[in-house]
Structure formats: structure tokens, C-alpha cells
Amino acid sequence: MAQQLYLIAEVAGRTVAIDSDQVESVVDIGEVTAVPRAAKPVRGLAALRSRVVTVVDTEAALGLNGCSLARRAVITQIDGHHYAMLVDTLEDVAPFELRPLAAGIALEGSWRHAARGLVERDGEPILVIDLSALVPTSALLS
Amino acid sequence: MDDLLQDFIAETRETLEALSGEIVAWESQPDDRARLDAIFRFVHTVKGSCGFLDLPRLERLAHAAEDVLAQVRDGARVPDRALVNAVLGVVDRIGEIVEAIDAGAALDDSGEELLIAALAEGSEEIVLPTPVTQRAPSRSVRLGVDLLDRMMSGMSEMVLARNELARRLRSGEIDPAVEAALERLSLTVGEMRDTVTRTRMQKIDALFSPLPRMVRDTAGGLGKSVALQIEGSDVELDREMIEVMRDPLVHIIRNAIDHGIEAPAERRAAGKREAGRLCVSARQSGNQIIIEIADDGRGVNVERLVQKLAASGVRSERDLHALPDAAKLELMFHPGLSSKDIVSEISGRGVGMDVVKASIDQIGGRVELDNIPGKGLRIAIHVPLTLSIISAIVIGAGRQRFAIPRQSIEEIVSERGEAIRIDQLGGTPIVTVRGRRMPMLDLGELLDIGREAQGPRMLVIVGAGAGSYALAVDSVLDNEELVIKPASPVVMATGIYAGQTLPDSGLPMLLLDSAGMARVAGLDFSRDLNAAFGDVVAEEVAPGLPALLFDDLDGVRRAVPLAAVDRVEKVSASQVQLAAGSYRLAIDGRIVPLAMQGALDGRERLSVLRLKDEDAEVAYAIDEAIEIVTLPADISPSRSPGPAAGVALVEGEQIEVLDVLWVFDMHVDRIAAADAPLCLLAGDKDGWLATFVRPLLETAGYRVTTTLAPGETPAVVLAADAAEPPTPAAPVVRLRRKRQAEAGDDSVYRYDRAGLLFALEARIGMRGGR
Numbered sequence: 001m002a003q004q005l006y007l008i009a010e011v012a013g014r015t016v017a018i019d020s021d022q023v024e025s026v027v028d029i030g031e032v033t034a035v036p037r038a039a040k041p042v043r044g045l046a047a048l049r050s051r052v053v054t055v056v057d058t059e060a061a062l063g064l065n066g067c068s069l070a071r072r073a074v075i076t077q078i079d080g081h082h083y084a085m086l087v088d089t090l091e092d093v094a095p096f097e098l099r100p101l102a103a104g105i106a107l108e109g110s111w112r113h114a115a116r117g118l119v120e121r122d123g124e125p126i127l128v129i130d131l132s133a134l135v136p137t138s139a140l141l142s
Numbered sequence: 143m144d145d146l147l148q149d150f151i152a153e154t155r156e157t158l159e160a161l162s163g164e165i166v167a168w169e170s171q172p173d174d175r176a177r178l179d180a181i182f183r184f185v186h187t188v189k190g191s192c193g194f195l196d197l198p199r200l201e202r203l204a205h206a207a208e209d210v211l212a213q214v215r216d217g218a219r220v221p222d223r224a225l226v227n228a229v230l231g232v233v234d235r236i237g238e239i240v241e242a243i244d245a246g247a248a249l250d251d252s253g254e255e256l257l258i259a260a261l262a263e264g265s266e267e268i269v270l271p272t273p274v275t276q277r278a279p280s281r282s283v284r285l286g287v288d289l290l291d292r293m294m295s296g297m298s299e300m301v302l303a304r305n306e307l308a309r310r311l312r313s314g315e316i317d318p319a320v321e322a323a324l325e326r327l328s329l330t331v332g333e334m335r336d337t338v339t340r341t342r343m344q345k346i347d348a349l350f351s352p353l354p355r356m357v358r359d360t361a362g363g364l365g366k367s368v369a370l371q372i373e374g375s376d377v378e379l380d381r382e383m384i385e386v387m388r389d390p391l392v393h394i395i396r397n398a399i400d401h402g403i404e405a406p407a408e409r410r411a412a413g414k415r416e417a418g419r420l421c422v423s424a425r426q427s428g429n430q431i432i433i434e435i436a437d438d439g440r441g442v443n444v445e446r447l448v449q450k451l452a453a454s455g456v457r458s459e460r461d462l463h464a465l466p467d468a469a470k471l472e473l474m475f476h477p478g479l480s481s482k483d484i485v486s487e488i489s490g491r492g493v494g495m496d497v498v499k500a501s502i503d504q505i506g507g508r509v510e511l512d513n514i515p516g517k518g519l520r521i522a523i524h525v526p527l528t529l530s531i532i533s534a535i536v537i538g539a540g541r542q543r544f545a546i547p548r549q550s551i552e553e554i555v556s557e558r559g560e561a562i563r564i565d566q567l568g569g570t571p572i573v574t575v576r577g578r579r580m581p582m583l584d585l586g587e588l589l590d591i592g593r594e595a596q597g598p599r600m601l602v603i604v605g606a607g608a609g610s611y612a613l614a615v616d617s618v619l620d621n622e623e624l625v626i627k628p629a630s631p632v633v634m635a636t637g638i639y640a641g642q643t644l645p646d647s648g649l650p651m652l653l654l655d656s657a658g659m660a661r662v663a664g665l666d667f668s669r670d671l672n673a674a675f676g677d678v679v680a681e682e683v684a685p686g687l688p689a690l691l692f693d694d695l696d697g698v699r700r701a702v703p704l705a706a707v708d709r710v711e712k713v714s715a716s717q718v719q720l721a722a723g724s725y726r727l728a729i730d731g732r733i734v735p736l737a738m739q740g741a742l743d744g745r746e747r748l749s750v751l752r753l754k755d756e757d758a759e760v761a762y763a764i765d766e767a768i769e770i771v772t773l774p775a776d777i778s779p780s781r782s783p784g785p786a787a788g789v790a791l792v793e794g795e796q797i798e799v800l801d802v803l804w805v806f807d808m809h810v811d812r813i814a815a816a817d818a819p820l821c822l823l824a825g826d827k828d829g830w831l832a833t834f835v836r837p838l839l840e841t842a843g844y845r846v847t848t849t850l851a852p853g854e855t856p857a858v859v860l861a862a863d864a865a866e867p868p869t870p871a872a873p874v875v876r877l878r879r880k881r882q883a884e885a886g887d888d889s890v891y892r893y894d895r896a897g898l899l900f901a902l903e904a905r906i907g908m909r910g911g912r
Contacts (some may be wrong), residue, residue, distance in 0.1 A: 033650045034542060036589030037662075043469040045633070045642055045650035050298030052642050052650045054630040081630040136632045 003095040006119055007074065008126065010088040012059040017096065017119050017128045022029055029055060039136045046084060048075065053082040054135075057075040061134040063110040076131045085131055094120065098128060145348065149385075151244045152284060153179050157184055165230055172221035181229065182211045188236055190389055191395075199251060200239055202907040206258045207232040219263060228260040287382055290342050295586070297813040302648055338862060339625070344384050346424045346433075347375040349391060353422060356790050360399045366418060367406065368399055374549065375425035378532065379431055383525055385752050386505050387433065390498040392437050394521055395420065397495065399468070402439030402519055403551070412516065413884040414438065426532065426547055426640060431505075436520040442513045447473045471511050475499040534624050534653065536645075537602065540591030543651055545624055545643060546613075550604050550656040554618055558598040573601060579799045583663050584614045585654075589637070606660040613659070626653055637662050687773040689799070691792065692751070693765040695740030699797060701773060701790065702762075706802040708754040710767050715746050718763075724809065727761045738763040739785055753802060760808045762800070773799065819857035819906055820845045822872065826862055831877075835860065835898070842899050857906050863893075873905035 032044040032055050041061035045052050053075065067099035073084035096119035101107075107115055107127075114133040118125045161184055168177040185207045192201035207229055213219040235257055242249035308324060350372050363367040379387075403418030404407075410416055421436045444467070451473055452459035462470070475495050502509055502523055512520040534545040535554070555562055555575060563574040564582065571582040580603070586593050593616060601612040626641040629652070633639055640655035689701040690710070717728045718736060725736040727750065734752075737760055742748065750761040777788040779798055787801035821844040823831045836846045839860075850856065859874045875898070876889035883889065890897045 031649055033652070034591075035633050035636070035639075035652060036493055036542075036591050037638060038633055039635070045629075045652070047302075047644055047648050047650050050295055050302055050644065052627065052629075054633060054643050079631070081628075083630065135630075 003097050005093060006128065007090065007097045008092040008094065008121070009074070009090050011129070012062055012064050013088070013090070015124075015126050017126045018074060018131060019116075019128065020093065021077050022074075022131045024077055024082070026072065026074055026090060027084065028071050029073050029086070041134070041136050043086065048082070048084070051082060053084045055086065056135055058086050058134055059138065060083045061110070063113070074131065078132045078135055083131075084134055085134060092121075094121070096126075145193055146352065147243070150195055151240055154188060154236070155244075155426045156284070157187070158233070158240075160235070160524055165233060169226050169230065169547070172226055178211065178214060178221070181233070182208065182215065185211065185233070185236075187389070190392055193356060193360075193392065195352065196359075197239075197243070199254065200236060201257065203232050203236055203239075203254065205266040206261050210261045213240075225261070227380075231257045231260065243539040252400070264316075285341075293338055294342055297335050298644070299648060300331055301335055301749040302644075304328060305646055305648055333844050340629055342381060342594045343378045344381045345375065346377045346379050346384065346431075349379075349384050349387060350375050350422060350424070353395065357395065357399065357420060360396055361418075363404075364400060365405065366399065366403055367416060368403055368418045368420050371419065371421040371423075373421070374425045376533075377426060377431060379424075379425040379525070383431075383505060384516070386501050387523070387525065390501045391422075391433070391435070393495070393498050395422070398435060398437040398439065400518065402437045402441070404440050408440075412440075425549065431525045433523045433525065434520060435523075436518060438518040441517060441519050442471060442474055442511075443515065443704075444470045444473075444513070447471075451476060468511075471513050474511075475509075532624060532626055534643075535602070535618060536620040536622055536651070537585075537600070537615040538619050539585040539589065539593075539615050541594050542591060543619065544585070544623070545651055545653045546602060546604065546656065547640070547653065548621070550606070552603040552605055552610055555603070556598050557601050557614065562601070575601070575603065575612070580609070580611050581665050582612045582614060583665070585659075586614075586616065588659060588663055604656040606665070609660075609665070611660060611665055613656070622652070625652075632909050665828060687775070689771055689790075690751070690796065691768040691771050692749075695738055695742070695748075695763055695766065697765075699768070699795075700786075700800050701771065701792065701797045702751060702753075703773075703802060704770060706753050706755065708752040710749060710751055712747055712749055713761075715742060715744075715748060718742065718748075725763075731760070734759050734761045735811045736761045736763055737805050753805060755806055757801070758806055760805055760809045762805060818843055818845045820847060820854065821902065822850060822856035822859045823848045824861040824874075830863055830892075831860065835877075835892075838895055838898070838904075842902075844902070845908065858902050860898075860902070875901045875905055 006017040007020055007023055007026075008015060008017055010016070027048060031047045031084045034044045035042050035054075041057050043055040043057045046055050047053075055073065070086045070088050072088075072090060073086050076083050076085060098117045098119060100117050101115065102118075106112070111127070111129075114129040116128045116130045118127055120126070159840045161180065164177045164180045168174060168181060171177070171330060181256055185204045189201055189204035189208055192198070192204060209220065210225065210229065214221050214225070219225065226829055237247055237255065271847065304327060308328070311320065311324060316402070329795045340794070353372060354370055357368055357370045398420055399418070403420070404412065404414075404883075406416040419438045421434070423434045423436075425432055425434075442747070448459065448462045448470060451457065452462055465473075475498070500508060502525075505525060506743055507523055507525045510522040510524065512522070533548045535548055535551060536543055536545050538544075549657075553575075557564060559574045565572055565574070571584070573582045574581055582601070584599075599615055599616060600618045603612050622645060624643040624645060626643050628634070629639055629642040632651075637658045638651040638655055639658070643651050643653060688704040690704050690707055691699065691701050694700050711729070713727060713729060719726055719728070725738065727734045727736040728851075736750070742763065749764050749766060751764055753760045753762055773790045773792065777790045779788040780786045783801075783804060785801055786798045787804070788799050789796050790799050791797075821839055823836070823846065826832055826848060828844050832848060839846050846855075847856075856872045859872045861874055861876050863876070863878060877892040877898070878887070878889040881891050883891075888901075890899075
């Protein structure tokens with residue numbers, strides 16, 4: 001199976017792998033404008049040069065109670081809109097082979113919804129997540 | 143308008159260039175459908191644009207060619223060499239005229255009639271002259287949108303970089319020379335931004351400004367009268383969108399005037415105002431621009447749409463009937479379906495609505511239809527807002543700033559202001575601004591961000607569709623032109639934002655959607671809508687009758703319907719003569735019968751109402767005209783025919799309304815028209831008929847004679863007693879001396895005026911009926 005570049009990051013205290021095709025850039029987010037009444041995972045809006053991005057609190061998007069204090073974000077584009085997905089730390093970018101989740105593994109809560117499989121780094125399994133699954137959509141909200 | 147013309151020239155020139163190959167190919171292969179369609183689209187577009195730009199010559203040419211091509215498309219005509227040549231002639235001519243317009247040169251229109259005539263079936267083949275090109279160097283270029291987009295985002299970057307630079311420089315000591323340089327940079331960047339923005343954005347006025355003329359001409363051509371109302375011309379829209387919207391808008395408006403708005407007589411019969419109303423408006427709502435075209439015409443006959451479509455065999459009538467109402471209405475966008483069968487210059491041949499739909503789909507927009515049969519049709523085109531610049535007010539709430547489109551703001555007042563009252567109505571705050579009561583929304587509460595600032599709040603009165611409400615905010619900060627971009631779906635899902643923007647501060651800001659906030663807060667204005675609508679209808683249905691109030695000669699105050707009064711004039715008593723039993727007024731070199739109630743009483747001067755009805759004229763003497771009033775619709779009619787038509791209540795006073803018809807009936811001099819029925823008097827030995835009956839007959843509108851001129855035939859013969867009628871061809875009415883008729887006698891007693899006239903009319907009528 002062909003290898004694919006993955007970004008290894010820490011989200012909500014867990015190490016995850018993100019398909020590099022989904023990643024446009026990695027930035028540090030400046031001041032964020034809150035969006036009152038928006039869904040909880042929406043931290044707000046931030047300016048990225050002349051572009052306005054919607055900042056998504058990945059921890060909240062995963063249904064966790066915590067509130068990410070991270071300033072670092074992965075920029076991804078979904079349906080023509082740009083989102084900044086907050087990540088705690090970025091560790092590595094490396095090619096890996098995507099494997100299916102082993103049979104019988106039942107992931108907790110929203111992790112299951114975002115999981116796409118796993119990669120193995122030096123024998124350590126890392127969950128591959130789909131960023132677009134973490135962006136709350138209007139369809140899901142209603 | 144010049145911009146539009148330039149665009150039209152550039153576009154036509156470009157299409158012509160692309161088309162020249164097609165035309166040649168079509169010439170060699172006239173049954174090639176794709177080529178035919180390409181040429182058809184070209185002339186159709188030219189026709190549409192010409193109507194818009196008021197270029198009648200081009201329009202006539204294009205329309206003629208379009209007609210012929212449509213016939214070819216329908217298979218009604220075979221494209222022979224003569225036809226191809228004629229069409230090519232027209233296309234060439236269009237090119238020549240366009241070049242002439244661009245060069246500002248005059249081009250004589252000789253030969254155009256010939257070109258059009260050559261399109262007719264069976265006409266002679268024409269010799270194509272070699273087109274003479276006289277192209278002027280163009281001052282406009284066409285650019286790809288991508289390039290403009292890159293320029294636009296580069297510009298935004300530059301603004302932000304300048305802001306950053308300025309911030310850094312000002313944080314420390316700054317050399318005045320550097321400061322001046324920065325100042326100049328700022329100024330240039332600001333100007334550049336405006337210019338660059340203008341390359342991409344255009345006021346929708348560019349789309350709306352030619353409409354008044356177009357509506358007037360279109361309506362005039364159909365013998366209709368249409369009042370156009372335009373709103374929201376200053377909404378800015380992407381140029382690309384404006385280009386795409388142009389043709390659909392023209393189609394929709396022409397359709398509305400041609401098919402929607404009824405002829406004046408029909409409107410009157412339906413109890414509407416004679417002049418149709420057409421309202422074209424643009425507004426921003428959420429992340430879209432809504433262009434609305436509403437008319438108060440007859441609406442769409444959905445049943446007819448279904449029948450026509452079923453008849454064309456696309457789907458069975460049962461299938462179509464099973465569709466939900468909204469889907470049935472959408473059938474009007476079905477290709478090749480025009481709800482009217484008559485092909486007219488105005489709205490073409492049904493290429494309209496499906497083309498409209500296709501264009502709007504292309505830009506990701508959608509069309510909403512709101513049809514009220516008999517009352518009108520409202521078409522709302524929702525255009526997605528890719529990018530727009532709006533003038534906005536920046537307000538503060540909590541620790542945040544928000545923008546509100548200026549367009550939706552009616553006014554801004556302080557809550558401590560004069561004539562402002564805030565009350566709690568059962569727990570709901572309401573505001574009374576100068577007597578106008580409206581609901582109040584606290585932005586801080588709505589957004590759950592609390593209050594930061596102290597002091598009085600500001601009330602921003604915003605319109606939200608049908609009603610208005612007061613939005614309480616902490617502060618009103620600024621007035622800015624903002625580039626609005628759509629926010630991500632998750633932000634839009636809140637329903638209270640219209641988009642996002644990046645002001646010069648570099649910190650993103652949200653644009654509030656006033657209608658959305660009202661919806662989220664549960665404010666319901668639908669009742670207002672009904673009330674407003676009801677008011678308008680009531681006003682229109684009973685407009686009352688405008689009338690002139692006057693004091694009559696006999697001292698009575700009367701009213702006369704204004705429509706009957708040609709003018710009021712002062713005349714001298716010497717112009718009035720009592721002659722031949724009635725008063726007559728000599729005026730304007732003519733003698734006009736003068737009617738009056740009361741006496742002239744030796745007045746030297748008097749006022750007269752000149753009453754006119756077609757060619758009949760009567761003057762009515764009055765004491766004094768007072769004012770124009772509106773009579774209520776219900777007038778109590780008088781019990782017997784006479785000078786009063788009835789009594790109306792005007793400002794609590796009972797006013798007699800003059801019966802204009804009665805005045806005409808009693809006073810107009812009867813002049814027998816040349817085609818009046820001829821009545822022959824027969825057996826008038828003692829001259830009784832000629833003396834006594836003749837005036838009666840003439841007053842009743844007959845021509846009377848005692849001897850027939852050669853070739854004349856009477857319509858009826860009036861015979862005294864037993865006199866033998868000279869011409870047996872005409873019906874005969876006999877007069878008898880005795881009051882009582884004997885059995886089988888159909889004669890009329892000679893003093894029975896009414897009976898005589900009735901008998902004459904009946905006999906003539908019988909003859910005519912035979």
C-alpha cells in the first residue's frame with residue numbers, strides 16, 4: 001500500500017495523525033473575534049493575512065469538556081471555507097501507511113466519528129483523524 | 143449608460159468574431175442545428191441588449207432575423223441559400239452598426255428595409271456587399287475574473303501590511319520624514335484600494351438605471367401603463383453577477399409587463415388601478431443579495447401551464463397534477479414553454495424563463511416564486527454574495543464590535559433622547575419613538591455577551607422585512623465601507639450574521655443580519671405585513687369620486703363630478719341670450735346651450751362650468767366654484783330623474799350631486815347626423831305632421847323629409863291616417879285621429895308622443911333584424 005504523508009499532532013492530549021492533503025498550512029493564531037451564539041466548537045474568527053478563518057476548538061469538537069488553550073492551528077479548507085483547527089503541539093511530518101482499525105476497537109464518543117484508521121510509528125499506533133469531521137456543519141447542527 | 147454601451151459593443155464584437163466561423167460553416171451546411179443555435183443566440187442576445195440600451199435600429203434587425211431563425215428551428219422554413227444570405231446580411235449589418243456606434247460615426251439606414259424584406263419567404267436572393275469595417279481603437283479591455291480576484295486579495299494584503307508598518311513605526315520615536323512618507327503611502331494605498339474595488343464591484347444601479355425607459359417603452363408598445371418603483375440601487379454587486387443578471391432581469395420584467403400586467407380595461411374590471419405597478423428592488427439578506435421583481439398583474443395561471451405542458455407531451459397531465467403547488471408553478475421555467483402563445487416583440491417566444499433559470503443556476507443562485515392568481519407575481523432572485531462592499535455602521539456591544547448594513551438602518555437615537563420611551567409590556571421591552579411603537583431587542587442580551595460600557599445605550603432602529611425594531615447597543619462607533627465575504631456555514635447557522643469582514647484594524651468583524659436577529663428573537667412582523675397590505679388595498683378599491691363643489695344660482699350648494707367639467711370660466715352676462723326658449727351662451731365663436739337652476743337676476747358677470755361629453759358641450763351657470771372634494775362611493779340616488787343624481791355626504795353636509803347626463807339630455811342641441819335614420823312623412827295634406835311632429839322627430843334623432851330625393855330610401859314612413867305609403871319597401875307607422883284603436887289596428891294616436899317614438903323605433907328595429 002502506498003505511503004502517504006501525515007502530520008503528527010497532539011489534540012486534546014492525544015497524538016493523532018492528519019492526512020497532509022487536508023493541511024494547507026500551520027500557523028499561530030492571533031487575536032480571535034468571538035462569534036456569539038455559534039456552536040460550541042467555534043472559537044471565533046481570526047485574520048490570516050487578508051483572509052478570515054473560522055477557528056475551531058478541536059477539543060470541544062471532540063465533545064470534550066476542556067477548552068484548548070492552544071494558539072497553534074492547522075489550516076484546512078472545506079467547501080471553499082477556511083478553518084483553523086487548534087492543535088496542542090505539532091510533532092512531525094512523515095510518510096506512513098494507513099491501516100484499518102483493528103477489529104473490535106470501539107472508540108470513545110466523537111473520536112469514532114472522526115477516525116479514519118491508524119498508522120504505526122515505531123510500533124506505536126496513532127489514530128488518523130479526518131479534520132472535516134471535526135468542523136461542525138449546519139446540517140449537523142439543525 | 144456609457145459603460146453599458148461599451149460593454150455591449152465589446153461583447154457584440156467579441157461574439158461576432160467568434161461567430162464568423164460559425165456563419166461560414168452554416169452557409170455550407172444550413173441544416174447544422176448547433177450552428178443555427180449559435181447564430182440564433184447571438185441575434186437573440188443583441189435583441190435583448192438593444193431593447194435595454196434603446197437602439198431601435200439594431201433591435202429591429204435582430205428581431206427580424208430572430209423571427210426567421212425561429213421558424214427554421216421549428217422546421218417551418220427550410221434554410222435555403224436566399225435565407226442564409228439574408229441572415230448573413232443582417233448579421234454583417236449588425237456588426238457595421240456596432241462599429242459605427244463605437245466610432246461615433248453616422249451610418250445611413252438605407253438598405254436596412256431591404257435586408258429585412260429579404261428575410262421573408264420567397265424573396266429574391268440578395269447580393270451581399272463586402273462589409274466595410276471602420277473600427278475605432280477601443281478604450282476598454284476584458285479581463286479574466288481570476289486576475290481581478292488576485293489583484294483584489296493582493297490589495298487587501300497591502301492594506302494590512304501598511305497598517306502593521308504604521309503600528310510598528312508609531313510605537314517608537316518617528317522621524318518626521320518617515321512619517322510623511324508613510325502618510326503618502328497610506329493615501330496612495332487608500333486610493334488604490336478604491337480603484338481596485340471598483341474593478342470588481344459595481345452598484346446594482348448599473349442594472350437598474352435603464353429600467354425606467356425600458357418599462358415605459360415596453361408598456362407603451364402594449365398600450366398599458368405601468369408605474370415602476372426601484373429600490374436599493376446602491377447595493378453593490380460583483381460585476382460578474384451583474385453581467386449574468388442583466389438578461390434574466392430584462393426577460394422577467396418584459397414578461398411581467400407583457401403577460402402579467404393586464405390591459406387597462408381588464409384591470410378596471412378587476413377593480414385595480416389602471417396603471418399596473420412593478421417594483422424592482424435589491425437588498426442584502428444574510429449572505430445573499432435578493433433581487434425582487436413584483437407586479438400586481440394577473441399572476442400565473444398554473445392550470446394553463448399544466449395543460450400546455452401536458453399538450454406538448456412532456457409529461458402526462460395526471461403526473462403534472464400530482465405535483466405540489468410550488469412545483470407546478472416552477473413549471474414556468476420549463477424549456478420552450480411560454481404561458482402565452484402569441485409571439486410578440488416584447489417577450490419573445492418563451493426562450494425567456496428557462497434561460498432565466500439557467501443563468502441564475504449558473505451563478506449558484508435560486509429563484510423563489512410567489513404567485514397570487516389575480517393579484518400578481520413576485521419573483522425573488524437570490525444571488526449568493528461572493529464578495530460585496532457595503533456601507534455599514536460599526537457598533538459596540540460587550541467587548542466586541544459588529545457591523546450593521548446602513549441600508550437596513552432607519553435612524554439611531556439615544557435611549558435618553560427626547561420623545562423616546564421604553565416600557566415593559568408584560569415583560570417584553572417596547573420602545574416608543576415619537577409616537578411610533580416597536581419592539582426592542584438588546585444586542586448584548588441576544589448575543590449573551592453582557593454590557594461593558596456605562597452610560598445610556600443607543601437605539602438603532604432597523605427595518606427587518608415588514609416591520610422595524612429598535613436594537614439596543616452599547617455604542618455607535620464608526621461608519622465604514624466594508625468588504626463583506628460569506629462566513630463559514632457554521633457561523634451562518636446562527637442565523638444572525640450576514641457575513642464577515644476584515645476592517646483596517648486587522649481584526650475580523652461580523653456583519654449583523656437585522657431580519658435574522660428578529661427571527662431568532664422571535665419578533666413576528668407578519669401581522670404588520672397584512673395590515674399594511676390591507677390598508678393599501680382599501681385605499682385603492684374605494685378612491686371616491688373627485689368632484690367640484692360649487693354654489694349654484696339658486697343658492698344651493700351642489701357638486702359635479704370633476705371628470706365632466708372641462709373648465710370653469712367667467713363670462714359676461716351680455717354673452718348670454720334667451721333665444722328660442724332656452725338660454726344660449728356665445729363663447730369662443732360658438733353657441734353653447736346654457737343650463738341653469740335659478741335665475742340670472744341681472745348679474746353682469748357669471749361663472750359657467752363648461753361640461754363636455756365627447757362632441758357635445760353644455761355650459762352650466764353657477765354662482766361660484768368653491769373647491770375640489772372627494773365624494774364618497776355611496777351616493778343616495780334621487781327618486782325621480784331630474785337635475786340631481788343624488789345626495790352625497792361631504793364633510794357632514796348633505797350635498798346634491800348634479801346629474802350631468804340629465805343636463806346633457808335636456809340641453810344639448812340635437813343635430814341630426816348624416817347617418818341618422820330617414821323618416822318620410824306621407825299624406826301630410828294639412829301640414830300638421832311637418833309642423834308638429836317634425837320637431838319631435840328631429841329631437842329624437844331622425845332626419846325628416848316630405849319628399850324623397852332620387853336614390854334615397856326612408857328607414858321608416860310616417861303616414862297620416864289612411865294615406866297610401868309611396869314606397870312599400872319601408873315599414874310604415876300610421877297616426878290616427880281617434881284616441882282608441884280598433885281591433886287589428888297598429889296605428890298610433892297622433893298626440894301620443896312617447897307611443898309614436900316607440901313605434902318608430904320598433905319598426906326600424908324589426909326591419910334591421912330581418
